[in-house]
Amino acid sequence: MTPRRPASPLAALTGRLIVSCQAPPGDPMRDTGTLVRLARSAQAGGAAAVRVNEPEVVAATVAAVDLPVIGLWKDGDTGVYITPTVRHALALVDAGAAIVAADATARPRPDGSTFADLVAAVHAGGGLVMADVATADEGREAAAQGADLVSTTLSGYAPGSPRQTPPDLELVAALARSVEVPVVAEGRIATPEQAAAALAAGATSVVVGTAITAPTALTRLFAAGLTP
Incomplete structure (x- = not known):
């Protein structure tokens, strides 16, 4: 039986903003209802998609917003911990994620699988994969x-x-030149100007998280700036 594949959301992401609605462990924002409200605010502000962590939050967000939901599952904080196994990926598909984001670095996965195994499982379940x-x-x-x-x-x-403060636009450009799939710029994008620069470098879409959805981190930044 051919797996069910929904209409691809990729075209709707072209040239658009994706908002990462997440909070780290222990942060007051790490609450499903709060994160769903962030996703709803992102939709109201013009986001084309949201990126959220853990199946429970994915399912609640899918029910609350009319946007593609990019789901991931962070398990731990070292090595491969962003959707590290096929089990994690399929739980996100079951929760309704249109796209599953997963670590695709060269590091070994904790269950001994390959990234290709994860891709095949998500595709069979009707989802797409962001590497x-x-x-x-x-x-x-x-x-x-x-x-x-x-x-x-x-x-x-x-x-x-490279360890650097600004977004890695060199990597964006290198990927845009060498892969045929859409390239998403994510990481340390702090201003609208940097987001526009990422598109100019060849990104199809841009993910912004902390600069939009992390009041604790932003407050800490301002407080530190006022410390003699």
Whole structure:
């Protein structure tokens, strides 16, 4: 039986903003209802899609917004922890995620599977896959293994990628030149000007998180700026 595949949301993301509605463990914003309200606010502000963490939040967000939901599941905080296994990925599909975001770096996955295994499982369940990468080589390999989008999410956070404050627009440009799937710019994009620069560098879409949805981190930044 041919797996059910919904209409692709990719065309609706072209040239548009994706808002990451997440909060770290222990943050007062880490509450399903609060995160859903962030997603609704993002929709009201013109976002084309939202990126949310964990199946419970994915399901609640799918029920609350009329936007593609990009789901991920962070399990731990070291190594491969963004949707690390096929089990995590399928739970997100079951929760209603249109796109599953997963670590596609060269590091080993905790269940011994490959990124290609995860892609095949998500596709069979009717979803699409966003590959979170740190380098151009990883992006090219992820595309070759069937990723539907490639994102610069892990640049600066995984081995082999540069540690820098601004967004990695060099990686965006390198991926845009070398893969045929859409390239998503994500990571340290703090201003509308940087978001526009990412599109100019070749990104199809831009993800912004902290600069929009993280009041604790933003308050800390301002408070530190006032400290002698």
